[in-house]
Amino acid sequence: MADKKVTLTLDGEAPVELDVLQGTLGQDVVDVRSLGSQGLFTFDPGFTSTASCESKITYIDGDEGILLHRGYPIDQLATHSNYLEVCYILLNGEAPTPEQFEEFRITVTRHTMIHEQITRLFHGFRRDSHPMAVMCGVTGALAAFYHDSMDVNIERHREIAAFRLLSKMPTMAAMCYKYSIGQPFVYPRNDLSYAGNFLHMMFATPCEEYKVNPVLERAMDRILILHADHEQNASTSTVRTAGSSGANPFACIAAGIASLWGPAHGGANEACLRMLEEISHKEHIPEFVRRAKDKNDSFRLMGFGHRVYKNYDPRATVMRDTCHEVLNELGMKDDLLEVAMELEHIALNDPYFIERKLYPNVDFYSGIILKAMGIPSSMFTVIFAMARTVGWIAHWKEMHDEGMKIARPRQLYTGYAQREFESQLQK
Numbered sequence: 001m002a003d004k005k006v007t008l009t010l011d012g013e014a015p016v017e018l019d020v021l022q023g024t025l026g027q028d029v030v031d032v033r034s035l036g037s038q039g040l041f042t043f044d045p046g047f048t049s050t051a052s053c054e055s056k057i058t059y060i061d062g063d064e065g066i067l068l069h070r071g072y073p074i075d076q077l078a079t080h081s082n083y084l085e086v087c088y089i090l091l092n093g094e095a096p097t098p099e100q101f102e103e104f105r106i107t108v109t110r111h112t113m114i115h116e117q118i119t120r121l122f123h124g125f126r127r128d129s130h131p132m133a134v135m136c137g138v139t140g141a142l143a144a145f146y147h148d149s150m151d152v153n154i155e156r157h158r159e160i161a162a163f164r165l166l167s168k169m170p171t172m173a174a175m176c177y178k179y180s181i182g183q184p185f186v187y188p189r190n191d192l193s194y195a196g197n198f199l200h201m202m203f204a205t206p207c208e209e210y211k212v213n214p215v216l217e218r219a220m221d222r223i224l225i226l227h228a229d230h231e232q233n234a235s236t237s238t239v240r241t242a243g244s245s246g247a248n249p250f251a252c253i254a255a256g257i258a259s260l261w262g263p264a265h266g267g268a269n270e271a272c273l274r275m276l277e278e279i280s281h282k283e284h285i286p287e288f289v290r291r292a293k294d295k296n297d298s299f300r301l302m303g304f305g306h307r308v309y310k311n312y313d314p315r316a317t318v319m320r321d322t323c324h325e326v327l328n329e330l331g332m333k334d335d336l337l338e339v340a341m342e343l344e345h346i347a348l349n350d351p352y353f354i355e356r357k358l359y360p361n362v363d364f365y366s367g368i369i370l371k372a373m374g375i376p377s378s379m380f381t382v383i384f385a386m387a388r389t390v391g392w393i394a395h396w397k398e399m400h401d402e403g404m405k406i407a408r409p410r411q412l413y414t415g416y417a418q419r420e421f422e423s424q425l426q427k
């Protein structure tokens, strides 16, 4: 029994008492599950006030700008951990011992190759396809290759699928890039780190040796950590919804990739870099800020604002520092970084952005780092998808481990009432 209750009183009817649930952290949650059987639904388009599930993986305090994975703050993970350790933590709930980590690392590393026939699948796509379109298709197609372990009711099958996805995502992501530029695919290398192997598959060619720059490897690892999970965002909720019907894990992750692609979500990093390029010079900033504030103009400052954060996105702070590190290492002075910093300064001092609590989010600086590394903007969201795969899998596994109901929201129907059908075609 919950200690707190909410009483709902409907005109002329007996009051309904609802339990108020309390998590470890965060807002109280009114348990409305009994309302449906009483002939009432709640209405919350966009889920602005709805907890869609119970979860132990990630916690966000949007007012304070706090992000915790299994209780560990994101800045500590970004500074003192590595992506694969964060993956272990997200999937298993605890930080690994050295032995546990080594076993995990070896398992991920030894399954990075994809079925050779999948390479032929790539050739069915146009060379100028957006890499996210290819990622969506190829990830979904994995179900056609790995159907030996797709019984979602068997825990071991779920585990095997999790490793397969985590291991093969960088290989497929790099293949999307290589295919788009007409270069041969580069096979994974088991002696490299997760991030180092990805950079190698992106940039190595058969003609000359490619040595992974340790600063860029660390920066890529950090980008992966910062994108690893973010509780019940659009793509994660999509994965949970797809998975709730018992769909196979590859189909669920492909659904997550599709949802991530949108410019309001993962597609924002690509859109943000395009916006900075369009602004191109500090003197053009006021015009773009004016447009962002104009209700009659659909333009928004990309990389700004967040449904949950009403404070600086803690991931953006780490991303900004990493951006400086990478540009210093490469000896580059990027005019876009100057534009970004000035835009941030102007927006953070503008009453429109202050009143609406709009701050830079994770996507604001990531594009500048990726561009400096030589990665084209069309690959930005693919890298986000690669990093977020572990979060999607962690939520998908949690949902299965704890038992689930098929996701089936109801609606407020505002269409026609019943009416007689009379065909117009026979007249």
Ligand code: CMC
Binding pocket: 230, 233, 263, 264, 265, 266, 268, 292, 293, 299, 300, 301, 302, 303, 304, 305, 306, 307, 308, 356, 358, 361, 362, 363
């Ligand atoms: N530029 C200008 N105005 C904005 C922006 C923006 N980027 N974001 C929100 N607003 C305004 C919006 O017009 C509204 O104003 P008003 O109250 O006068 O109508 C108010 O702020 C609240 O906006 P909202 O659209 O109701 O907020 P939301 O929670 O539904 O949307 C968001 C959140 C992230 C979709 C939105 O802030 C946005 O479109 N940002 C730009 C895209 C972006 O950077 N997305 C990446 C999010 S972080 C990475 C990820 O998790 O995927």
